[in-house]
Amino acid sequence: MGELGEFGLIALVNAGRTQTPGVLLGPGDDAAVIAAPEGRFVVTTDMLVQDRHFRTDWSSPQEIGRKAIAQNAADVVAMGAVPSAFVVGLGCPAETPVEFVRALADGMWAEAGRAGASIAGGDMVRSPLIVISVTAFGDPRRAPIRLSGARPGDVVAVAGPLGHSGAGFAVLSAGTAGKLEFADVVAAHRVPRPPYDAVLELPDTAEITALTDVSDGLLADLGHIAESSRVSIDLESAALADPELEAVGKALGVSPLDWILAGGEDHAFAATFADSSEVPEGWRRVGRVVAGEGVTVDGTSRTGPAGWDSFV
Amino acid sequence: MGELGEFGLIALVNAGRTQTPGVLLGPGDDAAVIAAPEGRFVVTTDMLVQDRHFRTDWSSPQEIGRKAIAQNAADVVAMGAVPSAFVVGLGCPAETPVEFVRALADGMWAEAGRAGASIAGGDMVRSPLIVISVTAFGDPRRAPIRLSGARPGDVVAVAGPLGHSGAGFAVLSAGTAGKLEFADVVAAHRVPRPPYDAVLELPDTAEITALTDVSDGLLADLGHIAESSRVSIDLESAALADPELEAVGKALGVSPLDWILAGGEDHAFAATFADSSEVPEGWRRVGRVVAGEGVTVDGTSRTGPAGWDSFV
Numbered sequence: 001m002g003e004l005g006e007f008g009l010i011a012l013v014n015a016g017r018t019q020t021p022g023v024l025l026g027p028g029d030d031a032a033v034i035a036a037p038e039g040r041f042v043v044t045t046d047m048l049v050q051d052r053h054f055r056t057d058w059s060s061p062q063e064i065g066r067k068a069i070a071q072n073a074a075d076v077v078a079m080g081a082v083p084s085a086f087v088v089g090l091g092c093p094a095e096t097p098v099e100f101v102r103a104l105a106d107g108m109w110a111e112a113g114r115a116g117a118s119i120a121g122g123d124m125v126r127s128p129l130i131v132i133s134v135t136a137f138g139d140p141r142r143a144p145i146r147l148s149g150a151r152p153g154d155v156v157a158v159a160g161p162l163g164h165s166g167a168g169f170a171v172l173s174a175g176t177a178g179k180l181e182f183a184d185v186v187a188a189h190r191v192p193r194p195p196y197d198a199v200l201e202l203p204d205t206a207e208i209t210a211l212t213d214v215s216d217g218l219l220a221d222l223g224h225i226a227e228s229s230r231v232s233i234d235l236e237s238a239a240l241a242d243p244e245l246e247a248v249g250k251a252l253g254v255s256p257l258d259w260i261l262a263g264g265e266d267h268a269f270a271a272t273f274a275d276s277s278e279v280p281e282g283w284r285r286v287g288r289v290v291a292g293e294g295v296t297v298d299g300t301s302r303t304g305p306a307g308w309d310s311f312v
Numbered sequence: 313m314g315e316l317g318e319f320g321l322i323a324l325v326n327a328g329r330t331q332t333p334g335v336l337l338g339p340g341d342d343a344a345v346i347a348a349p350e351g352r353f354v355v356t357t358d359m360l361v362q363d364r365h366f367r368t369d370w371s372s373p374q375e376i377g378r379k380a381i382a383q384n385a386a387d388v389v390a391m392g393a394v395p396s397a398f399v400v401g402l403g404c405p406a407e408t409p410v411e412f413v414r415a416l417a418d419g420m421w422a423e424a425g426r427a428g429a430s431i432a433g434g435d436m437v438r439s440p441l442i443v444i445s446v447t448a449f450g451d452p453r454r455a456p457i458r459l460s461g462a463r464p465g466d467v468v469a470v471a472g473p474l475g476h477s478g479a480g481f482a483v484l485s486a487g488t489a490g491k492l493e494f495a496d497v498v499a500a501h502r503v504p505r506p507p508y509d510a511v512l513e514l515p516d517t518a519e520i521t522a523l524t525d526v527s528d529g530l531l532a533d534l535g536h537i538a539e540s541s542r543v544s545i546d547l548e549s550a551a552l553a554d555p556e557l558e559a560v561g562k563a564l565g566v567s568p569l570d571w572i573l574a575g576g577e578d579h580a581f582a583a584t585f586a587d588s589s590e591v592p593e594g595w596r597r598v599g600r601v602v603a604g605e606g607v608t609v610d611g612t613s614r615t616g617p618a619g620w621d622s623f624v
Binding site: 024028030031032033034035036037038039040041043045046047049052053075076078079081087088089091121122123125126127128133135136137138140144146147211 | 341390401
């Protein structure tokens with residue numbers, strides 16, 4: 001890609017793209033302009049580093065691009081906001097094939113489209129290894145749904161699969177990815193599918209009190225809600241069980257509950273609801289909020305891996 | 313910094329900071345919330361890679377942090393917008409001293425303050441080398457000032473020094489940075505000082521037609537205006553001359569005009585104004601817009617380095 005130069009590359013990745021209406025001014029000037037009809041916007045940013053957050057021998061560039069956008073879109077949605085736009089910083093070695101960059105951009109645009117938004121701009125630089133920095137924006141159509149609103153008596157519910165990405169990571173790490181029966185979890189690791197609509201289509205009557213996406217692992221992420229809300233959360237292992245993980249767990253000698261509780265990167269959503277009689281469509285009840293602190297499973301503290309820390 | 317972990321580090325860099333009022337919700341939740349009182353916001357992003365965009369043996373972490381924020385704030389101001397917030401992605405080796413990260417954050421906060429804004433959130437990850445990704449936001453209090461509005465007959469003017477950063481880079485590259493007489497240009501390279509107020513305090517009567525910040529070099533950046541506006545720009549070398557660069561030019565055997573025309577990273581502002589009778593306070597006239605294409609100096613095309621390309 002050294003031959004094309006920065007401006008040639010920018011033209012290449014933007015060729016044929018259509019911005020969504022919220023992008024008032026796209027690439028080509030000193031900065032982009034994004035609509036913020038609510039008079040405020042939600043913003044989150046994640047950096048992905050080659051061989052730490054993705055591997056080019058495990059994932060195609062399209063998959064890497066999708067994942068980079070999905071994990072940021074999930075953070076926007078986890079505030080109760082509707083994704084409006086993304087900007088992307090990309091560092092690559094000069095010898096990176098142009099096709100790799102185009103495919104990465106294709107994946108990003110595909111997932112941005114799934115989230116209802118487009119990529120409004122970015123920066124491309126030379127770097128000894130691939131680094132992707134995504135910043136995502138959203139319109140908060142309701143008051144932001146924070147980590148701090150859970151109250152004793154609330155129901156804990158999740159939307160989207162848990163532990164599939166962790167299981168897929170285990171399969172890839174064990175070198176058994178070629179086995180067809182594990183294709184689903186490997187795909188889940190390569191491209192998380194956050195169930196955006198489970199949040200964005202919540203009825204106005206849903207008394208959601210706290211919300212997060214499961215990026216570090218269910219225990220870790222619910223731990224943030226428990227800490228911010230000064231409550232304790234108790235999970236029911238029976239409600240968390242996932243038959244789809246049984247076979248892969250057996251094959252690798254791992255209890256699927258470990259992946260469900262501590263595997264990150266599924267970008268499912270975890271929430272608390274004040275109305276304990278039922279949870280909204282697309283959600284399943286997995287526990288309850290009680291007085292105290294910390295997160296327990298079936299009433300007891302759990303030892304073992306608690307989730308992902310970027311610096312461990 | 314591996315010992316502190318991601319959340320310890322986040323707490324460390326945010327300790328004692330005060331958000332500006334436009335940051336409605338700062339670090340600690342899935343995303344931040346920023347005010348956008350105009351119903352839209354300006355956004356730009358830059359990635360800085362160690363040993364390509366900065367060197368830890370040439371610049372202190374404070375200086376690196378200031379520069380990372382300044383170059384993004386300059387892009388926001390170059391749209392005619394008022395900086396409102398920044399988010400920062402930071403990749404570092406696990407063995408990076410905590411003091412380095414704190415000093416980097418100090419520099420970022422200092423320059424954010426100079427631009428009138430604060431750092432609303434970010435991400436910290438492990439990386440084999442230091443990578444900084446800054447995304448900057450601004451309120452467009454007037455219609456965005458684009459690259460495409462220059463018209464024949466307009467005056468070309470600049471605010472802020474040109475070529476000082478390029479001269480400082482040359483001094484550092486030659487290993488003569490220790491010479492006291494070159495301290496000013498070395499400082500200009502380490503920390504650009506975009507003259508934000510020259511844009512933000514433009515009187516309403518100023519008929520500014522196009523604006524950019526000088527990041528790639530004056531010829532390159534005015535070339536973007538010329539191309540977007542479908543005009544030609546002719547610069548007057550006499551108006552560009554800078555006595556402060558004479559001594560360092562002589563010492564290094566370089567014509568200062570090369571730095572002035574092709575040295576990037578000063579983050580001065582270059583603009584065109586429709587009123588040719590005078591330029592606003594803080595600006596100096598350096599050329600004019602004519603029919604045609606491309607950028608000339610004293611009526612002739614210039615050969616030689618045209619500016620910075622991220623992939624050359």
